[in-house]
Amino acid sequence: MKPFAYLRPASVAEAVRVSAATPGARFLGGGTNLVDLMKLGVETPGLVIDVSRLPLDRVTRTDDGGLRIGATVRNSDLAAHPDVRADHPALSQALLAGASGQLRNTATTGGNLLQRTRCPYFQDITKPCNKRDPGSGCPAREGAHRDLAVLGHSPHCVATNPSDMAVALAALDATVLLHGPEGERAVPVTDFHRLPGDNPDQDTVIRPGELITEVVLPPPPDGAVSLYRKARDRASYAFALASVAAVLAVRDGRVAHVSLAFGALAHRPWRARAAEDVLRGATADRETFARAVEAELEAARPLRDNGFKVDLARRTAFGALTELASRAAPND
Amino acid sequence: MSHAPQPLGAPVVRREGREKVTGAARYAAEHAPPGCLYGWIVPAAVPKGRVTAVRTAEALALPGVHTVLTPDNAPRLEEPDDPVLAVLQNDRVPHRGWPVALVLAESLEAAREGADAVEVEYGTTDHDVVLTGDHPGLYTPEKANGGYPAVRERGDFDGAFAAAPVHIDATYTLGGLHNHPMEPHASTAVWADGHLTVHDSSQGSTVVCESLAQILGIDRDRITVVSEHVGGGFGSKGTPRPQAVLAAMATRHTGRPVQLSVPRRFMPALVGHRAPTVQRVRIGADRDGVISALAHEIATHTSTVKEFVEQAAVPARVMYSSPHSRTVHRVVPLDVPSPSWMRAPGEASGMYALESAMDELACALGLDPVELRLRNEPADEPDSGRPFSSRNLTACLDEGARRFGWYDRDPAPASRQEGPWLLGTGVASATYPVLLSPSAARAHAAPDGSYRIGVNATDIGTGARTVLAQIAASALGTAQENVRIDIGSSDLPRGSVAGGSSGTASWGTAVHRAATALAGRLAAYDGPLPAEGVTATADTTQEAAQKSPYARHAFGAHFAEVAVDSVTGEVRVRRLLGVYAAGRVLNSRTARSQFLGGMVMGIGMALTEGSTMDPAYGDFTERDLASYHVPSCADVPDVQVHWIDEEDPHLNPMGSKGLGEIGIVGTAAAIGNAVRHATGARLRSLPLTPDKVLPYLP
Incomplete structure (x- = not known):
């Protein structure tokens, strides 16, 4: 680990000011990912700005009945929050499906959104990786990629985003609030993470100096039910092989509202717009669900050893929609 | 001094438990x-x-x-x-x-x-780092790990296999596993x-x-x-x-x-790893399931640094009646880290293949897999012809089947469903050899009535201190609280390695001999002991070198119930039950933990622990506990451990067999056989992660 300076700023403004003035600085939330990567030599910040004690640790109601989640709210606290559990069970379930109890007690909302890929080549500085070392190559394409992307990857990178929470936020139409040197801006979470393209070193659209301060959730749609389903190699403490966050409202046998997002399939949480287009207004039945999921996954381009993820995602999404439909319209 | 002597077998609490849970116990880097x-x-x-x-x-x-x-x-x-x-x-x-x-x-x-x-x-x-079953560099070594001959032939396997009316010919592939x-x-x-x-x-x-x-x-x-x-x-x-x-x-x-x-x-x-193996098992049997021909052939890798050959075909020399038999190990040196011992080397990987093949034979015959095993009980050890000192596999299978409710099952595959879950049950046998290594011990009696035992045993979490105190106390006719145990230093009398499930037997024999000798000397004293106390020593070098006329092995039976998620292909163990015949159990509390820990490790081998050798870079991909998936608590539900009382006079003074490793042996096969029952899919490689299971789901 390289020596680094440590600063605990008193305010968001100070954090942003110092960060913007210090190239290579990193914000520290729970440290569950950043510190690991520093030990591995993947991250080598000269300055670590500890924002974990900034007053961003509350979950409050917005005027329209949504929720405003501070960036330093711990994952375990967010998962257990009564309003989250009542309004957005998919988010609570996603958080609880992630990591371990100890990690969730430490990890923050903002940090979770910025966690980096678990691609083994990214984590090993003795090997090439375009994300860590642009232009060095992507050995994962031909190497160990069972857990990596099937959607939206590029010749330069086949990494996946490891977050569970972000998948639920994508399905819930959350917005990320950023404070930066040029002021405040709001970015839909579905636009916050990027696809790799030819610059996979950029995980997100965050700009130098910008700090995540809040995540805002709109109120749940009328009559909607939601869930998060994660398939993985062991029952707990494993990253997803495929996951699904789904929100569904059914009226008169038809889909009145739907949003669907996949995790572990791409460089970002994958909002399934094509599937939603098929579903919206259509009959809420198994045939529609199958057709919708198929429409989304047509775009999949699996690698040599990860074709199973397409089938797994298809089955998991179909199962999730079927289950939600039975809950949303139990008498239909 | 207080406390009454307790019989061997009592569930005596681990001596250093409090130090460990309070952080007072210091480890090498502390x-x-x-x-x-x-x-x-x-x-x-x-x-x-x-x-x-x-x-x-x-x-x-x-x-x-x-x-x-x-x-x-x-x-x-x-x-x-x-x-x-x-x-x-x-x-x-x-x-x-x-x-x-x-x-x-x-x-x-x-x-x-x-x-x-x-x-x-x-x-x-x-570089060349990828093992295949037909790698051109494979050769037949002289010996496999443990000193076993690499090749054994009995009778005419080829002829008997060709003549048998029922055949199984299956190849099982195991990746590496990591300690x-x-x-x-x-x-x-x-x-x-x-x-x-x-x-x-x-x-x-x-x-x-x-x-x-x-x-x-x-x-x-x-x-x-x-x-x-x-x-x-x-x-x-x-x-x-x-x-x-x-x-x-x-x-x-x-x-x-x-x-x-x-x-x-x-x-x-x-630090070594369990070497990957490609294992071909062929069984020829008659229509009643009686085996006439059995071949188990292993291909495995070693490094270019040293030859280590995982002895996976050795259990086939012990388990079942097989008049015509061939067991072969072949190995190829690759540019990989050196493999070595990992809990039950040989038995854990070999019994996965053999016990899966036995299940395949049972399915082919339409015969209950417990019954198939009972029909192939040998009178003597098949390979050596030596009589068993004790062999209670039958009792383990019977007792396990009864406790598990085995015969409630409908043998038809994919016949039980509960919501999205496909349910199935499976059985497999287990075996592990009785090993004894030379050790020395010192026993000292102080005038105040206390005793002090010295032996360079190592407590790797097993409870060695505790059980050695029990053995000494039993020989001395005192309560174990009166016995202090010094272990874990090379300045003490020479002790063998805590390995091969032989620690308690090896150190315990030396402790028993020293304590017994001390008791004999103490009998000569009428009055108080001299101020410096009385000491006796023992060294089992000669005793351990004697070859037993008996084939000595522990046996066991594993029963598993699994649930396979028909949507995702995730496999979860619902119940796991093991019954063991391992001689006399010397401490029922710590013994249970050893059996149970082995079974948990078997769950990992069956379902979660996967290792990838990266062909381009020559290293194992999964090198942290986030990616190398040892079972989490959520993967380990209802695990039951039982044993049968086994009196075997041909072992050691305590009458014990080793039990640190047998818990992993057969567990993976029992789970794999249960997955086959649940889904109808016979998967011949581990771990059974969703990618392997999905193609076979409806």
Whole structure:
């Protein structure tokens, strides 16, 4: 680990000011990912700005009945929050499906959104990786990629985003609030993470100096039910092989509202717009669900050893929609 | 002195339990002598080649960095018996992860930073790291691990197999598996006043001491190796490991105490692994399921550093009546880290294949798999013709079937469903040999009525201290509370390695002999003992060398119920039940933990633990506990452990068989057989992760 300076700023403004003035600085939330990567030599910040004690640790109601989640709210606290559990069970379930109890007690909302890929080549500085070392190559394409992307990857990178929470936020139409040197801006979470393209070193659209301060959730749609389903190699403490966050409202046998997002399939949480287009207004039945999921996954381009993820995602999404439909319209 | 004597077998509480749970127990890297330097290994970053240059100037210029040892400047060692210990002795890189430098610094952080700053240049050559069943480099070694002959033939396998009306011919493929004890390998070494003291995380400090003496070329009496508390090993600490040699070399070189821990991520390259195997099993049987022909043929890998051959075909020489038999091991040296012992080497992988094949035979015959096994019980050990000292596999199967409710099952595959879950049950047998190694012990009686036992046993979490106190107390006719036990130091009478499920038998025999001799001497005293007390010693070298006329093995039966998620292909164990026949159980509490721990490890082997050898880079991909999936609590539901009372006079004075390893043996097959029952899919490689299961789901 390289020596680094440590600063605990008193305010968001100070954090942003110092960060913007210090190239290579990193914000520290729970440290569950950043510190690991520093030990591995993947991250080598000269300055670590500890924002974990900034007053961003509350979950409050917005005027329209949504929720405003501070960036330093711990994952375990967010998962257990009564309003989250009542309004957005998919988010609570996603958080609880992630990591371990100890990690969730430490990890923050903002940090979770910025966690980096678990691609083994990214984590090993003795090997090439375009994300860590642009232009060095992507050995994962031909190497160990069972857990990596099937959607939206590029010749330069086949990494996946490891977050569970972000998948639920994508399905819930959350917005990320950023404070930066040029002021405040709001970015839909579905636009916050990027696809790799030819610059996979950029995980997100965050700009130098910008700090995540809040995540805002709109109120749940009328009559909607939601869930998060994660398939993985062991029952707990494993990253997803495929996951699904789904929100569904059914009226008169038809889909009145739907949003669907996949995790572990791409460089970002994958909002399934094509599937939603098929579903919206259509009959809420198994045939529609199958057709919708198929429409989304047509775009999949699996690698040599990860074709199973397409089938797994298809089955998991179909199962999730079927289950939600039975809950949303139990008498239909 | 108080307390009444307790019979052997009592559930005596682990002696050091309180120290461990309160953090008072100190492990190898928790000794911090004044002036200690901290080490960090620089691992080779290429799969094969030579180190052409190591540039250390930048590292040495960093604050706190004291010394960098490289193949150029490291002290020369005597050639070790185990070539994995010949570290920094030449420029050869036999595999990725091999140590090419050691940075010593005033703090762990500085050492790590220094290691990052060491620049190593390599000349590389083509490497080959992928085992296949038909690899052109496969050869037949003379022996497999454990000293077993690589090849055994009985009768006319080919003829009998061809003539049999029912055939099974199946190939099972197992990837590598990794020992990941909670405590990584570590050593703290101090060279002072001409004496070397090493706190080493080891399964046997006598062997570490003798190895260091030989390698460093110094007298054994000038070395003390202490392994007081050890956080698991599973075989990976059963042989001396490079950290002990590097720490000893470094403290001698610098004159400062040196502490060296092996980071979790370096372990797969440095501490051994269970070698992958490709196993072909052929069984010929009649229509009643009676086996006439059995062949078990293994292909496995070793490194170019040493030959280690996973003895996976050996259990087929023990298990079932098989008049015509062939068991063969073949091995290919690849540019991979050296494989070694991992809990039940041979038995764990071999019994996965054999017990899966037995299930295939049962399915082919439409015969209950418990009944199939009962029909093939041999009168004597098939390979040797020797009588069994005791063999209660039948009792284990019967008792297990009864407790598990085995016969409630509908044998038809995919016949039980509960919501999205497909349910199934499976059975497999288990076996593990009875091994005994020479040990010595000392027993001392003090005038106050207390006793003190010394033996260099190692408690790797098993409860060795506790059970040895029970054995001594039983021989002395006193309560175990009156017996103090000293273990875990090479200054004590020589003890064998905590391995091969032989620790309790080996140390216990020596302790029993010494304590019995002491009791005999004490009988001669009428009045008070002399102030210095009375001492007796024992050495079992001759006793252990005697070859038993009996075939001696523990046996067991595993029953598993699994649920397979018909949507995702996730497999979860619902129930696991083991019944064992392992001689007399000496401490029912710690014995249960050993059986149970083995079964949990078997769940990992069956369902979660996957290792990928990266063909391009020559290293294992899964090198941390986030990616190498040992079972989590949520993966381990209802696990039940039972044993049958087994009286066997042909073992040792305690009547015990080893039980540290048999719990893993057969567990993976029982789970795999249950998955087949649940889904109808016969999967012949592990772990049974969703990618393997999905293609077979409706």
